Amino acid sequence: xxxxxxxxxxxxxxxxxxxxxxxxxxxxxxxxxxxxxxxxxxxxxxxxxxxxxxxxxxxxxxxxxxxxxxxxxxxxxxxxxxxxxxxxxxxxxxxxxxxxxxxxxxxxxxxxxxxxxxxxxxxxxxxxxxxxxxxxxxxxx
Amino acid sequence: xxxxxxxxxxxxxxxxxxxxxxxxxxxxxxxxxxxxxxxxxxxxxxxxxxxxxxxxxxxxxxxxxxxxxxxxxxxxxxxxxxxxxxxxxxxxxxxxxxxxxxxxxxxxxxxxxxxxxxxxxxxxxxxxxxxxxxxxxxxxx
DNA sequence: AATAGAAATGAGAAGCTTACGCATTGGCGT
DNA sequence: ACGCCAATGCGTAAGCTTCTCATTTCTATT
Ligand SMILES: [Mn+2]
Ligand SMILES: [Mn+2]
Ligand SMILES: [Zn+2]
Ligand SMILES: [Zn+2]
Numbered sequence: 001x002x003x004x005x006x007x008x009x010x011x012x013x014x015x016x017x018x019x020x021x022x023x024x025x026x027x028x029x030x031x032x033x034x035x036x037x038x039x040x041x042x043x044x045x046x047x048x049x050x051x052x053x054x055x056x057x058x059x060x061x062x063x064x065x066x067x068x069x070x071x072x073x074x075x076x077x078x079x080x081x082x083x084x085x086x087x088x089x090x091x092x093x094x095x096x097x098x099x100x101x102x103x104x105x106x107x108x109x110x111x112x113x114x115x116x117x118x119x120x121x122x123x124x125x126x127x128x129x130x131x132x133x134x135x136x137x138x139x140x141x
Numbered sequence: 142x143x144x145x146x147x148x149x150x151x152x153x154x155x156x157x158x159x160x161x162x163x164x165x166x167x168x169x170x171x172x173x174x175x176x177x178x179x180x181x182x183x184x185x186x187x188x189x190x191x192x193x194x195x196x197x198x199x200x201x202x203x204x205x206x207x208x209x210x211x212x213x214x215x216x217x218x219x220x221x222x223x224x225x226x227x228x229x230x231x232x233x234x235x236x237x238x239x240x241x242x243x244x245x246x247x248x249x250x251x252x253x254x255x256x257x258x259x260x261x262x263x264x265x266x267x268x269x270x271x272x273x274x275x276x277x278x279x280x281x282x
Numbered sequence: 283a284a285t286a287g288a289a290a291t292g293a294g295a296a297g298c299t300t301a302c303g304c305a306t307t308g309g310c311g312t
Numbered sequence: 313a314c315g316c317c318a319a320t321g322c323g324t325a326a327g328c329t330t331c332t333c334a335t336t337t338c339t340a341t342t
Contacts, residue, residue, distance in 0.1 A: 012338060014290060034329080049292040054329060056290095070211060072265075074328065089259050098257050105249045109268055116239050118230050120270035124213075127250055129261040153309060155319060175300080190321040195300060197319095215299065 009063035016048045020056045024066065024080045031069065031077035031088075031097050071097070072128060087124075091131035098131075150204035157189045161197050165207065165221045172210065172218035172229075172238050212238070213269060228265075232272035239272075 002021050003013050011017060023040045024032065032040075038053045057078050060066035068076050071090050085106075086099040105125070113120040130136070143162050144154050152158060164181050165173065173181075179194045198219050201207035209217050212231050226247075227240040246266065254261040271277070 012289065014338070016291070047292080049294095051293075051330075052291055058330090072211075076328085089254065089257055089261075091259065092262060098259075100253050100257070102249050102253060105246050108243050108246045108249075112241050112243060113230065113268055113270060116230055116241070117273050118232065118239075118268065118270045119273060120230075120268050121233060122270070123266070123268045125264070125266045127254055127259065127261050127264045129254060129259045129263070132258050132260060153318065155309070157320070188321080192301075192322075193320055199301090217299085 005065065009060070009065050011059060011063060015046075016052045017056050017059075019044070019046050019048065020053060021060070021065070021080075024060075024078065028080060028082075031071075031079050033075040033077050035075065037078070069124070069126070071126060087126065089127040089129065091133075091136065092128050093130055094133070094136045096131050096133070096136070146206065150201070150206050152200060152204060156187075157193045158197050158200075160185070160187050160189065161194060162201070162206075162221075165201075165219065169221060169223075172212075172220050174216040174218050176216065178219070210265070210267070212267060228267065230268040230270065232274075232277065233269050234271055235274070235277045237272050237274070237277070 002018050002025075006013050006017050006021060019041060020037055023037055027040075030036075034050065034053050034057055037057070038048075038050045041048045041053070057066060057068070061068050061078070065081055066078050067081050068078055069088065070076050071088070072092070084101065086101045087105075089098045089100065090096070109120065109123055143159050143166075147154050147158050147162060160182060161178055164178055168181075171177075175191065175194050175198055178198070179189075179191045182189045182194070198207060198209070202209050202219070206222055207219050208222050209219055210229065211217050212229070213233070225242065227242045228246075230239045230241065231237070250261065250264055
């Protein structure tokens with residue numbers, strides 16, 4: 001239950017948090033901007049302000065419930081933390097995002113960190129290119 | 142000579158472009174924000190506006206003379222393109238940046254792109270962590 | 283169930299980085 | 313040296329995100 005999820009994250013159970021978590025869950029295959037979430041709330045006639053959306057997403061991130069990624073271009077995107085780490089490939093034309101995880105790359109990163117004396121807390125790996133999908137150039141928005 | 146560099150990039154040789162290129166060269170070991178470059182210009186009593194700094198840096202990037210990176214946090218940073226690709230490790234405490242290039246990772250990326258049917262144009266790999274340098278916590282700025 | 287205290291929210295304004303508009307200046311080919 | 317078009321400087325605006333603060337909503341406790 002969402003309530004448990006939020007409570008376990010150390011957050012008070014409030015209507016905005018419930019609704020936002022719900023939206024992220026229902027769009028688990030997407031990577032949503034704060035604005036995307038806000039628009040979805042409007043569609044559902046929820047009276048939740050954009051500031052609250054940003055606040056809640058940031059709290060979810062801090063609590064480890066969600067992840068924030070900065071793909072090229074303006075807005076940050078969010079997705080629920082599914083427990084398993086992954087990185088992203090983004091199509092520069094249509095914006096399509098695919099996910100991957102490569103054990104070899106992850107191991108190399110650890111090795112590199114060690115060589116430089118760093119203790120790695122996190123990393124960001126994003127591949128940019130063209131998806132080559134026949135109907136790609138129909139870039140949304 | 143800087144003039145040749147700028148001309149070969151297809152850009153008119155102007156004082157702002159010369160000065161900015163000069164600053165980037167003299168700080169080749171750093172990763173400078175537009176503001177950093179601007180402050181450096183002020184120190185040298187150059188009457189160059191911040192808008193011009195942003196414009197020129199963007200032109201340098203488009204011309205392949207410079208690269209722009211988005212490390213965590215606010216500003217983008219710039220560095221001259223030294224011809225050889227590299228990625229970055231950033232200390233979350235002191236802001237120190239180290240560079241690396243791992244052939245294995247690069248190859249894996251190509252493989253992953255292929256598997257997903259993407260044509261990769263570019264990529265961004267940034268490791269975040271702690272540098273473990275004894276005098277690290279003296280975070281600048 | 284009612285109450286009180288603390289935390290969260292909504293709305294708007296502010297902050298920060300970056301881009302833009304336009305009058306003026308300045309390279310550069312002639 | 314001249315003149316044209318590009319580039320610049322300044323101020324302003326845009327886009328995204330965070331902040332402020334009066335008001336509302338949780339939650340623990342009666
Ligand atoms: Mn993802
Ligand atoms: Mn670098
Ligand atoms: Zn595409
Ligand atoms: Zn450090």
